[in-house]
Amino acid sequence: MSRAIAGFSKLSKEQKIDWLANEYFKSPEETSALLRKYWNTDDVLQKLHDEFIENTISNFYLPLGIAPNFTINGREYTIPMAIEESSVVAAASKSAKFWATRGGFKATVLDTEKIGQVHFMYTGDAEKLTTFFEATKQEFFTDTETITKNMQKRGGGILNIELRDKTALIPNYYQLHATFETVDSMGANFINSCLEQFSKTLREEALLYNAFTEDEKNIHVVMSILSNYVPNCVVRAEVSCPIEDLNEDKNISPEEFANKFINAVKIAEVEPYRAVTHNKGIMNGIDSVVVATGNDFRAVEAGVHAYAARNGQYSSLSHAKIEHGIFTFWLDVPLALGTVGGLTTLHPLVKFSLEMLGYPSAQELMQIVAVAGLAQNFAALRSLTTTGIQQGHMKMHLMNILNQLEATDNEKQQAVKHFEKNTVSHSAAADFVNHLRTIDPTRIEEDFLQ
Numbered sequence: 130m131s132r133a134i135a136g137f138s139k140l141s142k143e144q145k146i147d148w149l150a151n152e153y154f155k156s157p158e159e160t161s162a163l164l165r166k167y168w169n170t171d172d173v174l175q176k177l178h179d180e181f182i183e184n185t186i187s188n189f190y191l192p193l194g195i196a197p198n199f200t201i202n203g204r205e206y207t208i209p210m211a212i213e214e215s216s217v218v219a220a221a222s223k224s225a226k227f228w229a230t231r232g233g234f235k236a237t238v239l240d241t242e243k244i245g246q247v248h249f250m251y252t253g254d255a256e257k258l259t260t261f262f263e264a265t266k267q268e269f270f271t272d273t274e275t276i277t278k279n280m281q282k283r284g285g286g287i288l289n290i291e292l293r294d295k296t297a298l299i300p301n302y303y304q305l306h307a308t309f310e311t312v313d314s315m316g317a318n319f320i321n322s323c324l325e326q327f328s329k330t331l332r333e334e335a336l337l338y339n340a341f342t343e344d345e346k347n348i349h350v351v352m353s354i355l356s357n358y359v360p361n362c363v364v365r366a367e368v369s370c371p372i373e374d375l376n377e378d379k380n381i382s383p384e385e386f387a388n389k390f391i392n393a394v395k396i397a398e399v400e401p402y403r404a405v406t407h408n409k410g411i412m413n414g415i416d417s418v419v420v421a422t423g424n425d426f427r428a429v430e431a432g433v434h435a436y437a438a439r440n441g442q443y444s445s446l447s448h449a450k451i452e453h454g455i456f457t458f459w460l461d462v463p464l465a466l467g468t469v470g471g472l473t474t475l476h477p478l479v480k481f482s483l484e485m486l487g488y489p490s491a492q493e494l495m496q497i498v499a500v501a502g503l504a505q506n507f508a509a510l511r512s513l514t515t516t517g518i519q520q521g522h523m524k525m526h527l528m529n530i531l532n533q534l535e536a537t538d539n540e541k542q543q544a545v546k547h548f549e550k551n552t553v554s555h556s557a558a559a560d561f562v563n564h565l566r567t568i569d570p571t572r573i574e575e576d577f578l579q
């Protein structure tokens with residue numbers, strides 16, 4: 130029987146849940162109760178979340194953690210991180226503390242230019258189109274004045290508009306390639322509104338251009354949209370210290386550690402299989418701050434990975450070197466972020482995160498986010514090149530395993546103590562908890578270790 134439904138969006142939230150629970154679930158009552166359990170008891174807050182998207186039936190929680198002890202450009206921060214993966218917040222905090230005593234993180238915004246394009250088809254003489262564009266260029270600025278007025282007051286606006294001939298790729302394909310400064314907003318709405326006006330101006334002006342033939346006047350706009358590839362909206366985060374200061378681990382000398390670390394980065398620079406995982410670790414830090422501050426992590430992800438492949442092969446976003454006895458580790462990353470507009474004044478926890486960060490400008494947030502990525506990468510590489518990541522990761526993951534096993538608080542406490550000295554695995558944790566449940570809990574350590 131078909132599950133197609135007409136007019137679904139018009140149903141109330143309750144009706145949507147009833148339909149869903151009855152159509153797809155063995156126990157509709159339990160399903161409905163589960164979804165309601167995740168509703169906020171504050172009706173106003175719930176309505177706010179309901180209205181973020183369409184067909185909301187419940188809320189999907191992510192933990193919000195904080196990583197203290199970050200020093201960035203001499204200023205102290207506690208960084209908010211919304212992420213479900215264990216170890217990430219702990220790793221960021223550990224890196225923050227490590228570098229706080231070694232000069233902290235430095236971050237520099239290299240550029241803040243955003244990009245948008247009008248993609249169109251023009252059948253005719255390319256030189257004539259260029260002459261038309263040069264003659265009309267000012268109109269694109271004039272016709273968007275109502276859109277750009279406020280942005281200009283804030284120091285932003287349209288930076289430039291170029292005509293690009295793409296006919297070598299697709300016959301008759303051209304672009305208006307425009308660059309923008311959007312100051313503290315991510316700028317998607319501003320850019321898209323400008324582009325849609327450019328598209329209108331382009332079609333209207335072409336119709337009035339006497340030098341065009343009838344065919345040439347008939348410009349077909351395919352689409353007008355910003356690009357999430359922002360290779361000129363880039364921030365650099367960096368740490369450095371004399372090699373001998375890398376002296377945290379008693380089992381490895383600072384020199385050996387620095388060399389192993391640099392080799393690990395070099396491998397990620399040349400080997401795409403490793404680069405993807407290496408960059409994934411960076412994105413653990415980046416995405417969690419991007420989400421906590423209400424920014425668009427899909428846009429950031431798409432742009433970052435395109436940037437990582439900009440030279441024709443996917444490669445590491447971070448780099449490391451030793452020069453004159455100084456170890457330096459850095460990361461360049463494109464980040465189109467906003468601290469005004471979007472969710473920033475709507476989502477209470479986004480407002481909380483921004484207040485905690487001291488209401489940063491978009492440029493300052495770019496620096497904080499890039500530092501979170503570098504901190505994460507440092508922690509991952511440090512573990513990978515010394516103890517391996519599973520030791521720390523499984524310790525952090527232990528609580529998830531214990532929750533899966535429905536361990537009581539008492540069982541959790543004993544398990545945490547036991548696994549301080551023993552290797553964590555799902556089966557070891559299950560054995561431990563099962564054993565606890567069959568014996569006198571006061572004797573567990575003794576019995577289990579025999």
Ligand code: MEV
Nearest residue numbers: 406407409410509510518
């Ligand atoms: C896990 O989420 C991230 C790491 O795999 C990153 C890396 O390998 O560099 C640990």
